[in-house]
Amino acid sequence: MAETSTAAVRSDLDIRDDVLAVIVTYPPTAADRHHIRVEVTRGQVTLWGHTRTPINRTYLNERVPSVRGVVSVDTSGLYDDDSICREAGRVLPDGLIANSQHGIVVLSGKATAGVVINVGAQRIAALPGVSKGVTRL
Numbered sequence: 001m002a003e004t005s006t007a008a009v010r011s012d013l014d015i016r017d018d019v020l021a022v023i024v025t026y027p028p029t030a031a032d033r034h035h036i037r038v039e040v041t042r043g044q045v046t047l048w049g050h051t052r053t054p055i056n057r058t059y060l061n062e063r064v065p066s067v068r069g070v071v072s073v074d075t076s077g078l079y080d081d082d083s084i085c086r087e088a089g090r091v092l093p094d095g096l097i098a099n100s101q102h103g104i105v106v107l108s109g110k111a112t113a114g115v116v117i118n119v120g121a122q123r124i125a126a127l128p129g130v131s132k133g134v135t136r137l
Contacts, residue, residue: 010069012040014090018067019045022060029056034104036060036078045070048077048127050102057079079103079129091123103131 007105035075036049081100088098097109124133
Protein backbone atom coordinates (compact mmCIF):
# COMPACT_ATOMS: atom_id res chain seq x y z
CA MET A 1 0.00 0.00 0.00
CA ALA A 2 1.40 3.40 -0.99
CA GLU A 3 1.93 5.84 1.83
CA THR A 4 0.49 9.32 1.38
CA SER A 5 2.05 12.38 2.91
CA THR A 6 0.22 13.78 5.88
CA ALA A 7 2.36 16.90 6.07
CA ALA A 8 0.15 19.94 5.93
CA VAL A 9 0.93 22.53 3.31
CA ARG A 10 1.10 25.98 4.84
CA SER A 11 -1.07 28.71 3.45
CA ASP A 12 0.58 31.55 1.58
CA LEU A 13 -0.87 33.97 4.12
CA ASP A 14 0.81 32.11 7.01
CA ILE A 15 4.12 32.02 5.15
CA ARG A 16 3.82 35.75 4.38
CA ASP A 17 3.13 36.51 8.05
CA ASP A 18 6.28 34.57 9.05
CA VAL A 19 8.39 36.37 6.43
CA LEU A 20 7.10 39.70 7.72
CA ALA A 21 8.02 38.56 11.25
CA VAL A 22 11.57 37.87 10.02
CA ILE A 23 11.72 41.44 8.71
CA VAL A 24 10.37 43.17 11.82
CA THR A 25 12.20 41.12 14.47
CA TYR A 26 15.67 42.02 13.18
CA PRO A 27 16.10 45.72 14.14
CA PRO A 28 18.04 46.83 11.02
CA THR A 29 15.42 45.39 8.64
CA ALA A 30 12.60 46.53 10.93
CA ALA A 31 13.61 50.07 9.95
CA ASP A 32 13.24 49.04 6.28
CA ARG A 33 9.89 47.27 6.72
CA HIS A 34 7.81 49.96 5.00
CA HIS A 35 10.04 49.74 1.93
CA ILE A 36 10.02 45.96 1.45
CA ARG A 37 7.13 44.23 -0.30
CA VAL A 38 6.40 40.53 0.20
CA GLU A 39 4.36 38.32 -2.09
CA VAL A 40 3.83 34.58 -1.64
CA THR A 41 2.33 32.28 -4.27
CA ARG A 42 2.25 28.53 -3.60
CA GLY A 43 5.20 28.89 -1.22
CA GLN A 44 7.27 30.94 -3.65
CA VAL A 45 8.31 34.15 -1.92
CA THR A 46 9.10 37.32 -3.85
CA LEU A 47 10.72 40.24 -2.04
CA TRP A 48 11.15 43.60 -3.71
CA GLY A 49 11.86 47.13 -2.65
CA HIS A 50 14.77 48.64 -0.74
CA THR A 51 16.95 48.10 2.29
CA ARG A 52 19.46 50.58 3.62
CA THR A 53 22.48 48.25 3.52
CA PRO A 54 23.76 45.13 1.76
CA ILE A 55 23.90 43.45 5.18
CA ASN A 56 20.13 43.83 5.54
CA ARG A 57 19.58 42.41 2.07
CA THR A 58 21.96 39.51 2.79
CA TYR A 59 20.17 38.80 6.07
CA LEU A 60 16.86 38.44 4.23
CA ASN A 61 18.45 36.26 1.52
CA GLU A 62 19.79 33.93 4.20
CA ARG A 63 16.88 33.92 6.66
CA VAL A 64 13.70 33.86 4.52
CA PRO A 65 14.42 30.48 2.86
CA SER A 66 14.37 28.84 6.31
CA VAL A 67 10.77 29.91 6.96
CA ARG A 68 8.62 26.78 7.12
CA GLY A 69 6.70 26.27 3.88
CA VAL A 70 8.94 28.44 1.68
CA VAL A 71 9.66 26.67 -1.60
CA SER A 72 11.81 29.36 -3.23
CA VAL A 73 12.81 32.99 -2.74
CA ASP A 74 13.24 35.63 -5.45
CA THR A 75 15.05 38.78 -4.30
CA SER A 76 16.03 40.03 -7.76
CA GLY A 77 13.89 43.13 -7.15
CA LEU A 78 15.36 43.87 -3.72
CA TYR A 79 17.99 46.62 -3.72
CA ASP A 80 20.10 48.34 -1.09
CA ASP A 81 21.00 52.01 -0.91
CA ASP A 82 24.74 51.48 -0.43
CA SER A 83 24.97 49.53 -3.69
CA ILE A 84 22.84 52.10 -5.52
CA CYS A 85 25.17 54.89 -4.35
CA ARG A 86 28.24 52.88 -5.37
CA GLU A 87 26.81 52.31 -8.86
CA ALA A 88 25.77 55.96 -9.11
CA GLY A 89 29.34 57.03 -8.35
CA ARG A 90 30.50 55.05 -11.37
CA VAL A 91 28.25 56.89 -13.83
CA LEU A 92 28.11 60.43 -12.44
CA PRO A 93 30.11 63.28 -13.95
CA ASP A 94 32.81 64.83 -11.74
CA GLY A 95 31.47 67.18 -9.10
CA LEU A 96 28.19 65.37 -8.46
CA ILE A 97 27.44 63.20 -5.43
CA ALA A 98 24.58 60.71 -5.06
CA ASN A 99 22.83 59.83 -1.81
CA SER A 100 20.07 57.23 -1.74
CA GLN A 101 17.32 56.57 0.75
CA HIS A 102 15.13 53.59 -0.09
CA GLY A 103 15.73 54.02 -3.81
CA ILE A 104 15.21 57.78 -3.93
CA VAL A 105 18.48 59.27 -5.13
CA VAL A 106 19.39 62.88 -4.42
CA LEU A 107 22.15 64.46 -6.47
CA SER A 108 24.19 67.24 -4.93
CA GLY A 109 27.54 68.88 -5.44
CA LYS A 110 28.98 71.40 -7.84
CA ALA A 111 28.20 70.83 -11.47
CA THR A 112 30.11 72.69 -14.14
CA ALA A 113 27.13 73.18 -16.41
CA GLY A 114 23.40 72.49 -16.59
CA VAL A 115 23.96 69.84 -19.22
CA VAL A 116 26.18 67.91 -16.77
CA ILE A 117 23.36 67.94 -14.22
CA ASN A 118 20.89 66.60 -16.79
CA VAL A 119 23.31 63.89 -17.93
CA GLY A 120 23.90 62.85 -14.30
CA ALA A 121 20.18 62.72 -13.54
CA GLN A 122 19.47 60.64 -16.65
CA ARG A 123 22.25 58.19 -15.82
CA ILE A 124 20.98 57.79 -12.25
CA ALA A 125 17.37 57.25 -13.35
CA ALA A 126 18.54 54.36 -15.57
CA LEU A 127 20.22 52.46 -12.69
CA PRO A 128 18.47 49.32 -11.39
CA GLY A 129 16.78 49.95 -8.05
CA VAL A 130 16.36 53.70 -8.46
CA SER A 131 12.73 54.58 -7.89
CA LYS A 132 13.13 58.34 -8.14
CA GLY A 133 15.89 60.83 -8.76
CA VAL A 134 16.03 64.33 -7.33
CA THR A 135 18.50 67.03 -8.25
CA ARG A 136 19.48 69.46 -5.53
CA LEU A 137 22.37 71.85 -6.10
